[in-house]
Amino acid sequence: MPRYRDKHVIPVINDAIDRFASRGSAELVRELADEVPSRVMGSLFDLPWRGDALMANIFRWHRDIVACVGMKYTGEQLTRKAKAASDELNQVLLPRVLERRGNRGDDFISWFWSRAEEEYGEVGVEVVLAHTRELALGAGETTANAIANTIYLLLSEPAVRETVTKDQEGALSALVEETLRLDHSSGGSEMPIETCRWPAQ
Structure with a gap:
């Protein structure tokens, strides 16, 4: 893929x-x-x-x-x-x-x-x-919810964010799988971009 x-x-x-x-x-x-x-x-x-x-x-x-x-x-x-x-x-x-x-x-x-x-x-x-x-x-909606939940975990859990930043293959895949397993909902509150340090391209 x-x-x-x-x-x-x-x-x-x-x-x-x-x-x-x-x-x-x-x-x-x-x-x-x-x-x-x-x-x-x-x-x-x-x-x-x-x-x-x-x-x-x-x-x-x-x-x-x-x-x-x-x-x-x-x-x-x-x-x-x-x-x-x-x-x-x-x-x-x-x-x-x-x-x-x-x-x-x-x-x-x-x-x-x-x-x-x-x-x-x-x-x-x-x-x-x-x-x-x-x-x-x-x-559609199912995938959007999964993406929203993944972003929520990534931005709200510093340890998760640090691990995924360092390992954008295995750790990222594990994050996605765990997000799908947890199936929890995220809110729609506004979060400043600067609260998350995006990996360099």
């Missing part, structure tokens, strides 16, 4: 940090944790992930769908919003799925097409679109 990290994850994280670094403080849940998952998926799907309007819309559409699923598809208003959101997502993703069927690139949708054909033979557009939608949805 290093090529995905270097091409799709690190540029998104750097872009998010660049947006608030000069201010000296940030609301890290909203400005970092919430921003990264949808923009990384946008990059992986070869969408214009730096477009704020598109990314905000995708975040909102996923939120409407999750709200409907969480209420077990009850409630006319929730169902109507979820269906509208689903239609909007299809309008964004379907053209890319169709394009990548015959014009493969270095993106996840191309990978879906290639792997599906290797594993199952001929597959239809609706199958690849469904998998694309499922991956994009699964990388």
Whole structure:
């Protein structure tokens, strides 16, 4: 996965940090944790992930769908919003799925097409679109919460921060795994950037 990290994850994280670094403080849940998952998926799907309007819309559409699923598809208003959101997502993703069927690139949708054909033979557009939608949805709120919790631990525990700063491979992986295991929630309070010494690039 290093090529995905270097091409799709690190540029998104750097872009998010660049947006608030000069201010000296940030609301890290909203400005970092919430921003990264949808923009990384946008990059992986070869969408214009730096477009704020598109990314905000995708975040909102996923939120409407999750709200409907969480209420077990009850409630006319929730169902109507979820269906509208689903239609909007299809309008964004379907053209890319169709394009990548015959014009493969270095993106996840191309990978879906290639792997599906290797594993199952001929597959239809609706199958690849469904998998694309499922991956994009699964990388939303859950991933944002995990990122927020990891940041909270990193900034609130000096010993953890020192260890991860010194060992950005094993210790960082252990931090992420422990954060997922603990499954605790973080708040949305503003924390000055200078409270954490970021590792040198």
